[in-house]
Amino acid sequence: MPRTRSQAAPSLPRFRQIVDSISHDIVSGVLPEHAALPSERVVADLHGVSRMTARRALEAIEAEGLAYSEDRKGRFVSPKRVRYDISNQVSFAARAGSTGADLAILLLRKHTTQADAKLAAALAVSVGETLHEYTRLFSIDSHTTLIETEFVVARRCPGLLNYDLRQSTTLLLEKHYGILARTGDVVIRMRAILPDEAALLGLPPHHAGIELEQTIRDEAGVPFCFGRQVWRGELAEFSAQAIVNR
Amino acid sequence: MPRTRSQAAPSLPRFRQIVDSISHDIVSGVLPEHAALPSERVVADLHGVSRMTARRALEAIEAEGLAYSEDRKGRFVSPKRVRYDISNQVSFAARAGSTGADLAILLLRKHTTQADAKLAAALAVSVGETLHEYTRLFSIDSHTTLIETEFVVARRCPGLLNYDLRQSTTLLLEKHYGILARTGDVVIRMRAILPDEAALLGLPPHHAGIELEQTIRDEAGVPFCFGRQVWRGELAEFSAQAIVNR
DNA sequence: ATTCGGTACTGGTATATACCAGTACTGGCA
DNA sequence: TGCCAGTACTGGTATATACCAGTACCGAAT
Numbered sequence: 001m002p003r004t005r006s007q008a009a010p011s012l013p014r015f016r017q018i019v020d021s022i023s024h025d026i027v028s029g030v031l032p033e034h035a036a037l038p039s040e041r042v043v044a045d046l047h048g049v050s051r052m053t054a055r056r057a058l059e060a061i062e063a064e065g066l067a068y069s070e071d072r073k074g075r076f077v078s079p080k081r082v083r084y085d086i087s088n089q090v091s092f093a094a095r096a097g098s099t100g101a102d103l104a105i106l107l108l109r110k111h112t113t114q115a116d117a118k119l120a121a122a123l124a125v126s127v128g129e130t131l132h133e134y135t136r137l138f139s140i141d142s143h144t145t146l147i148e149t150e151f152v153v154a155r156r157c158p159g160l161l162n163y164d165l166r167q168s169t170t171l172l173l174e175k176h177y178g179i180l181a182r183t184g185d186v187v188i189r190m191r192a193i194l195p196d197e198a199a200l201l202g203l204p205p206h207h208a209g210i211e212l213e214q215t216i217r218d219e220a221g222v223p224f225c226f227g228r229q230v231w232r233g234e235l236a237e238f239s240a241q242a243i244v245n246r
Numbered sequence: 247m248p249r250t251r252s253q254a255a256p257s258l259p260r261f262r263q264i265v266d267s268i269s270h271d272i273v274s275g276v277l278p279e280h281a282a283l284p285s286e287r288v289v290a291d292l293h294g295v296s297r298m299t300a301r302r303a304l305e306a307i308e309a310e311g312l313a314y315s316e317d318r319k320g321r322f323v324s325p326k327r328v329r330y331d332i333s334n335q336v337s338f339a340a341r342a343g344s345t346g347a348d349l350a351i352l353l354l355r356k357h358t359t360q361a362d363a364k365l366a367a368a369l370a371v372s373v374g375e376t377l378h379e380y381t382r383l384f385s386i387d388s389h390t391t392l393i394e395t396e397f398v399v400a401r402r403c404p405g406l407l408n409y410d411l412r413q414s415t416t417l418l419l420e421k422h423y424g425i426l427a428r429t430g431d432v433v434i435r436m437r438a439i440l441p442d443e444a445a446l447l448g449l450p451p452h453h454a455g456i457e458l459e460q461t462i463r464d465e466a467g468v469p470f471c472f473g474r475q476v477w478r479g480e481l482a483e484f485s486a487q488a489i490v491n492r
Numbered sequence: 493a494t495t496c497g498g499t500a501c502t503g504g505t506a507t508a509t510a511c512c513a514g515t516a517c518t519g520g521c522a
Numbered sequence: 523t524g525c526c527a528g529t530a531c532t533g534g535t536a537t538a539t540a541c542c543a544g545t546a547c548c549g550a551a552t
Contacts, residue, residue: 081435191310208436208454233454240486242333242431285501286503287503296537296538296539317504317544318504318543318545504542504543510535518529
């Protein structure tokens with residue numbers, strides 16, 4: 001009988017056992033939100049495995065969304081997920097202020113540009129149409145959570161970029177230009193966080209995240225805004241109300 | 247000439263360069279859908295790195311959704327994403343048949359059970375209420391794509407489990423019990439694929455995927471079905487029509 | 493023709509080691 | 523007081539190696 005793995009542990013890999021052990025501490029609350037997980041070297045010593053194996057375990061916990069890492073600082077327990085209601089997209093920034101969630105918006109870039117083929121199609125304008133483009137970084141409870149880039153048809157809101165963009169632009173468009181968001185087409189997909197996005201979100205690259213694209217239309221059904229959000233996938237969930245059209 | 251990182255590549259990690267190289271072959275179409283990627287050992291030789299480094303690169307490509315792996319068979323180029331319209335949830339199985347997409351449904355489990363607290367809340371019934379439960383595996387174009395478990399209030403559809411469940415149960419409920427799906431509450435989140443789910447989906451464990459939970463209500467707004475789907479995240483995207491209620 | 497076993501592949505797990513590059517703190521010097 | 527160097531941490535990258543466990547295929551024996 002070679003290599004008796006014996007009775008107790010029939011096969012479960014070592015690193016899996018470590019994952020289970022630490023996961024248990026997280027879900028049971030022994031390790032509260034944002035608490036530091038033991039480091040790779042500590043886990044290795046504690047469980048008598050090599051650092052690479054400890055690392056595999058910690059990476060798995062990360063991949064499962066139970067923890068996040070900060071480069072060369074450590075790994076920490078993920079906070080509860082934020083729920084983003086895509087049926088109520090408009091008021092995301094607006095509502096956050098009222099619900100007491102600590103939302104901070106950082107403006108990364110703003111400029112006017114011209115619609116390429118994809119944007120032109122989404123916004124039902126000609127290629128080359130002038131658009132306002134701005135990219136913002138959203139932090140919830142002082143944790144960077146998503147990057148959003150929006151493209152707005154400039155013709156309908158001249159001077160938009162002169163306003164303070166660290167607020168709900170939907171409200172801005174309503175207040176100053178009388179444009180009311182009425183319907184939206186939303187697409188959600190899982191994809192990898194690109195290196196530059198990862199840097200902004202404070203993540204190691206090659207991690208999976210959520211991409212959310214939305215086209216926002218006014219009361220006449222005319223699209224005026226196309227946005228793309230990249231979320232840290234473990235920090236959010238998305239809810240929608242579906243009405244079956246038969 | 248020893249290990250010249252030289253001018254061109256100032257710092258970009260080796261495995262990152264390999265990722266870029268292979269990614270390029272995928273997006274440019276040199277490697278078509280479902281084509282086999284070079285194996286870990288081949289990549290290692292080709293790029294003159296150790297197998298572990300080659301592995302890191304291939305895992306990164308996988309994490310980015312460009313490829314999927316099959317245990318001990320190899321890694322393969324991911325096919326185009328399937329779009330799942332959550333506003334049209336009902337007809338998923340029904341529509342697939344008509345759109346020519348090759349959809350296969352495998353029944354994994356079926357039994358009647360009792361509502362726990364969470365299910366009772368979702369379905370607006372008492373704890374202990376009898377429910378029909380069944381789990382099905384969906385394959386699209388002969389690739390396992392999602393696992394779905396649904397809970398249906400048994401009182402409203404006695405004998406449901408006796409029908410062939412390898413079809414749209416929404417249509418089944420409509421035809422035999424007169425229950426019409428009218429609205430649904432949907433939640434989408436990214437989370438890790440659990441080991442047993444991974445086995446069913448033919449994936450290595452600890453990978454991120456998409457969980458979609460939905461409560462389906464009839465014309466009176468009464469919930470009758472709660473479902474949970476676990477998707478291979480790189481194979482799907484989810485679309486919704488949002489109507490802003492102000 | 494079918495079965496069975498070998499073999500050459502695949503990825504999965506695991507060790508031990510090394511160095512790099514940031515972070516966070518501490519203690520001393522100006 | 524304020525800066526700065528040192529140090530002890532953290533994770534990130536990378537090598538070399540070993541063995542395990544499935545898969546796929548081919549060829550020989552039945």
